[in-house]
Amino acid sequence: MASQLLEALGSPLNGFLRNALIAGLLASILFGIVGTYVVTKRITYIAGAIAHCALGGIGFALFARHELGWENVDPLHGALIAALAAALLIGTVVLSRSEREDTVIGATWATGMAIGFMFVKMVRRGGVSIESWLFGDINFVSRADLWTVAALGAAVLLLVLLFHRQFVAVCFDEEFARARGINVPFFYLLLLCMSAVTVVVLVRLVGIIMVIALLTLPAAIGSRFARGLGGMMAWATILCALFLILGLEFSLRWNIIAGPSIILVAAGSYFSILLIGKIKNRPALFTKQDRQKK
């Protein structure tokens, strides 16, 4: 079975596809690592709200570019600023423990999208469409985007290398981390900001609405196989790259839009593994040590 993806990559006409694939593979490392923190800390919904809030920044950037004539404004930069602002806002409110967490998440989520749609509908020139930002479009991934992905990825990776121990402690047991003198609020906010950056990195490719699935599903599957967080990150990275490649392949083969194709591959794998796990009636796969004991 010849791969449509390999064939398409070979064609010189497909610079965008090549960029999309490179961006996706680079981002897989990021998604595997940050996705592991997000899943174990159980902040999938906060990360989801942050992703949707990015639309506010995209909308404003498109408006500023086409109506106000700010030529240098890139929607990706708007997305980054809006996502970081949402991360800090939600994080601060959650840390204060004064409001209901899920209500705040929902409110921020909707506000970000409302701002985005409002500004996009105010753009009268240039035939701007928001759809490609919502659902992703591989024909959008430019060489400049690649550099943005690489730079943001490097920044997040550096933070992980420096503070992995603190993140693990905060994810596993906040109370104990506090007792050891770890600045839990700081690392919690930092984790949310890293999720914001990570989500923005792949917004071009899979879109705002679905990016959260690609962040969390590979890590969720990885947690069933890995014994530690390092292993979970490795599993998640490999699975994320695999879902991207398979998703793009199916997209070309059957002429499906790329973003949904990638997400459906990820979700299909996740639910299949859940189902297999349920049939075997055990919460996690056994480790080597267990098998030796039997």
Added chain:
Amino acid sequence: MFGKSPKKMRHRVGYMPQYLSFDPQFPITVMDVVLMGRLQAGMLLGPFKKGDRIAAMQALEKVDLANRARSRFSELSGGQRQRALIARALVGKPDLLLLDEPTANVDQTIEEQFRNALRSLSAEMSIVLVSHDLSFVSSWLAHVLCVNREVHMHPTASIDGKTLQDIFGTEIAAVRHDHECPPGDHVHHHG
């Protein structure tokens, strides 16, 4: 605390929580759980060092769990988890070990093992233990602080029927006192 503010002396205290709100799907090895006890406010950057791992292994040996260091924490039994959490509290080489209801969630056999482990540790450090189970604490601890609005300190040897009555008796009497109404009054009120 130790002559300085508690914040500064935090690294000399080992802490074990009453109950770990623990996600059974959290993939983490016993070793990595124990290593968390090596974290300190001052040391920020980079991975754990070899010295940290050696200390973690020694702490696991003390609670008789060294052979499970590479296992997933979620695969341990309740008692083993409890001991792993003690190892986590021990690995920072504390001078003071704080235990909050350490046996609240384990069965009798484990409680017995746990008691033996603590007894040998108490030679090396001070242990403060919070418990609601008087029979558990009084048989082997040196002092009991009873906190019932007021704080009373008792050497355990002196705990007898009289002391117990002081501890509980006052409380029971207080409750009775509050609710005691002359029956006549009551009837009259409703009538």
